[in-house]
Amino acid sequence: MAIRKASRTRLIGALTAATVALALGACGGGGSDEASDGTVTLEFAQWWAPELPAGSFDKIINEFQTANPTIKVKLLSGPYASTKQQLVTGAASKTLPDVVGLDGAWVNDFAKQGAITDLSKLMTDASYDQSQLASQIQLEGKTYMIPVVNFVYPLFVNQDLLTKAGVSKVPSTRTEFLDAAKKISASGGNVKGWALPLDTAVPNGIQNDVMSWLWASGGTMLADGKPALTTPQVKSVVDYVKSLNDAGVIADGSLTMKEQDKVEKFTTGQVGMVFDSLAHINLVKKNAPDLKFTIAPVPAEDGYTGKRGIPYASWGIGVANSSEHKAEAFKLVQFLMDQKTNGELATLANGFPGNKNAKPDFSNSDPLFEEAFKIYQEGTPANEFVGLPKSEDLMRSFDENLQLVLTGKSSVDDALSKSQDSWSSVIG
Amino acid sequence: MTSLTVEKPPSAETEAPTRGKNSWARRLTPFGYLSPTVVLIVVLMVVPIIMVISYSFRDNVIVQDNSVFAGFANYATVLKDPDFLAALKNTFIFITVSMVAHLLLGLGFAMMLNSPLLSGVTKAIFRVVYVLPWLFTIAVIAVIWRLLLDPSGVINYLLTTLNIVSDGVNWLGDPGSALWVVTFVNIWSGYPFFMISLLAGLQGIPGELYEAASVDGANPWQKFWNVTIPQLRPVIISMAVLDLIWTSQQFALIWMMTGGGPLNSTEMLSTFTYKLAFSEYEFSTASASAVIVLLLTMVLAFFYVRQQRER
Numbered sequence: 001m002a003i004r005k006a007s008r009t010r011l012i013g014a015l016t017a018a019t020v021a022l023a024l025g026a027c028g029g030g031g032s033d034e035a036s037d038g039t040v041t042l043e044f045a046q047w048w049a050p051e052l053p054a055g056s057f058d059k060i061i062n063e064f065q066t067a068n069p070t071i072k073v074k075l076l077s078g079p080y081a082s083t084k085q086q087l088v089t090g091a092a093s094k095t096l097p098d099v100v101g102l103d104g105a106w107v108n109d110f111a112k113q114g115a116i117t118d119l120s121k122l123m124t125d126a127s128y129d130q131s132q133l134a135s136q137i138q139l140e141g142k143t144y145m146i147p148v149v150n151f152v153y154p155l156f157v158n159q160d161l162l163t164k165a166g167v168s169k170v171p172s173t174r175t176e177f178l179d180a181a182k183k184i185s186a187s188g189g190n191v192k193g194w195a196l197p198l199d200t201a202v203p204n205g206i207q208n209d210v211m212s213w214l215w216a217s218g219g220t221m222l223a224d225g226k227p228a229l230t231t232p233q234v235k236s237v238v239d240y241v242k243s244l245n246d247a248g249v250i251a252d253g254s255l256t257m258k259e260q261d262k263v264e265k266f267t268t269g270q271v272g273m274v275f276d277s278l279a280h281i282n283l284v285k286k287n288a289p290d291l292k293f294t295i296a297p298v299p300a301e302d303g304y305t306g307k308r309g310i311p312y313a314s315w316g317i318g319v320a321n322s323s324e325h326k327a328e329a330f331k332l333v334q335f336l337m338d339q340k341t342n343g344e345l346a347t348l349a350n351g352f353p354g355n356k357n358a359k360p361d362f363s364n365s366d367p368l369f370e371e372a373f374k375i376y377q378e379g380t381p382a383n384e385f386v387g388l389p390k391s392e393d394l395m396r397s398f399d400e401n402l403q404l405v406l407t408g409k410s411s412v413d414d415a416l417s418k419s420q421d422s423w424s425s426v427i428g
Numbered sequence: 429m430t431s432l433t434v435e436k437p438p439s440a441e442t443e444a445p446t447r448g449k450n451s452w453a454r455r456l457t458p459f460g461y462l463s464p465t466v467v468l469i470v471v472l473m474v475v476p477i478i479m480v481i482s483y484s485f486r487d488n489v490i491v492q493d494n495s496v497f498a499g500f501a502n503y504a505t506v507l508k509d510p511d512f513l514a515a516l517k518n519t520f521i522f523i524t525v526s527m528v529a530h531l532l533l534g535l536g537f538a539m540m541l542n543s544p545l546l547s548g549v550t551k552a553i554f555r556v557v558y559v560l561p562w563l564f565t566i567a568v569i570a571v572i573w574r575l576l577l578d579p580s581g582v583i584n585y586l587l588t589t590l591n592i593v594s595d596g597v598n599w600l601g602d603p604g605s606a607l608w609v610v611t612f613v614n615i616w617s618g619y620p621f622f623m624i625s626l627l628a629g630l631q632g633i634p635g636e637l638y639e640a641a642s643v644d645g646a647n648p649w650q651k652f653w654n655v656t657i658p659q660l661r662p663v664i665i666s667m668a669v670l671d672l673i674w675t676s677q678q679f680a681l682i683w684m685m686t687g688g689g690p691l692n693s694t695e696m697l698s699t700f701t702y703k704l705a706f707s708e709y710e711f712s713t714a715s716a717s718a719v720i721v722l723l724l725t726m727v728l729a730f731f732y733v734r735q736q737r738e739r
Binding site: 085093109112114201202256265400 | 490491578598602603606685686687688690691703707708709711
């Protein structure tokens with residue numbers, strides 16, 4: 001009897017273990033996101049909440065849930081890089097959250113994979129008035145991303161360093177910029193005129209710090225959607241960056257410098273001028289309350305009188321193709337693009353609204369934001385990397401060729417020709 | 429008189445099914461206990477590895493629905509890529525130099541901490557100091573060293589103040605020095621593990637062996653070479669092989685310090701594969717690259733397992 005009992009106990013133990021194993025195996029199966037009372041739960045992955053004041057994004061989402069009692073939103077918040085990685089793998093396995101925060105640089109790849117849905121159809125189905133949207137990111141005539149908040153990248157200038165160097169006016173042309181950078185670099189104290197982050201891990205320095213010279217003068221790196229890197233306009237930019245490097249006005253270590261290093265160097269007064277996101281104004285002021293700085297449009301070619309392109313990045317939004325609740329997902333998109341909510345979100349994020357009619361509230365913010373809004377309205381938002389396939393890879397190949405130029409291992413013409421070939425293999 | 433009581437054997441009709449049931453239950457019981465581990469290994473290791481291997485033989489995987497069989501084309505693409513060959517060379521230098529330096533530093537510090545010449549308190553202080561680098565996570569190590577090695581950072585300040593160099597050195601931004609600098613940081617962060625393992629090994633060497641060597645007239649060097657090293661040999665070999673495997677998988681440190689640059693001078697197999705997958709979205713060639721890394725690591729793992737069996 002005792003033996004039988006022991007054997008039974010063993011069997012029960014083994015069965016328990018096997019049940020645990022089955023439960024483990026079932027973990028990946030997921031469950032229904034629609035409750036028996038008809039409440040739908042939407043997953044919303046984004047990197048916005050960590051970048052906003054604590055709890056403020058939750059408050060906006062709660063307002064949405066109050067207005068839509070049958071929809072619940074589960075926020076999946078993380079830093080930009082990990083959100084990107086999560087979305088890339090989610091897109092690959094067709095398990096994207098219902099609503100996704102998007103960067104314009106990812107749209108082409110996600111749309112081609114069929115991971116994000118055509119928003120044009122959702123807008124038509126919901127009879128949504130598209131005229132209120134400042135912009136839409138499209139591919140083959142279909143909208144895949146709506147920019148919710150836009151961040152511009154103007155020129156940040158340390159006024160103390162400029163004055164100390166004997167420069168009275170914030171540079172507005174390339175010649176004035178080179179002159180100011182030279183004078184700042186010559187003012188001593190290991191200070192340099194400009195910072196150029198070319199780290200290849202996140203090569204967005206090409207977009208924000210190199211191509212911004214091109215767009216500011218109305219130039220383009222594409223012709224009919226194809227790469228056009230060997231044009232005189234692009235060549236003049238690379239020649240100009242090389243001349244800045246040859247003049248010794250670029251902060252050391254640029255080949256492995258990251259964007260945060262650039263901001264740090266500006267904040268600590270090691271660099272006189274940088275192109276930076278407007279969103280960093282508060283960060284700079286918090287870390288260096290005594291730093292006297294201003295913002296200005298990116299300098300253009302001498303004699304250029306047209307509208308200046310100003311680089312921007314967006315917090316975009318899209319809906320997953322695999323979502324079973326696209327209509328509900330679009331309700332959330334609509335809510336975030338609503339004039340009132342969008343203006344509120346833009347104010348919190350220190351950015352500019354994606355809804356044309358929304359106005360950011362400058363009453364409690366730094367006067368520089370109002371100044372930036374003027375620059376934004378007077379210029380044209382420009383970022384040709386938005387919507388391109390493998391845009392990060394395009395930036396990286398351009399970056400590597402630019403590094404060859406700056407280290408004297410390649411001529412400008414060769415570097416541009418190689419970049420052109422490399423880009424043509426992706427978007428040719 | 430002894431009476432024998434013979435119990436009636438159970439009838440075949442009633443007992444056979446019970447025995448059969450017991451026998452099956454007995455056979456299945458171990459599998460039941462093993463099943464959670466087996467499921468975890470299958471789900472977390474076997475399935476992903478098989479999927480990556482299958483991706484490496486197909487084209488347009490993940491990003492498109494119509495993937496096609498491509499044979500060894502992805503492997504040919506990877507093996508012909510000059511960036512891959514550069515990454516292979518860099519990885520070889522990185523892991524070999526790191527391992528040798530880890531071993532030498534670890535052994536040196538372990539012998540110092542095992543020395544009878546130092547008092548217990550001194551040893552405890554040094555033990556804490558030496559083990560410090562091991563307590564930091566890779567992210568913290570990368571940030572600390574990036575700050576220290578910045579052209580306007582502490583190290584350049586000290587070197588210029590002491591007139592060792594006239595201008596600040598561009599440690600990470602110079603393609604000639606970047607690989608050696610990240611290798612140095614990896615050595616700094618990894619030697620304590622060697623030190624602790626070797627210290628445990630040293631403390632396990634019987635004192636009689638050294639006494640016998642002294643009686644035979646051996647000098648300190650002969651004792652080290654003929655007693656210490658042979659006694660530590662199994663630990664040294666195990667640690668060296670494990671270190672080669674672990675260092676070859678180092679990704680975070682390189683990615684956060686240099687991103688593989690400047691000019692691919694610190695590109696490793698891990699960063700090369702990551703860029704293929706998450707920047708170029710070439711999951712097929714990235715899988716082929718990952719399988720090549722797996723095969724290279726398996727060679728090292730083979731030596732490790734063989735060495736463990738010999739023990």
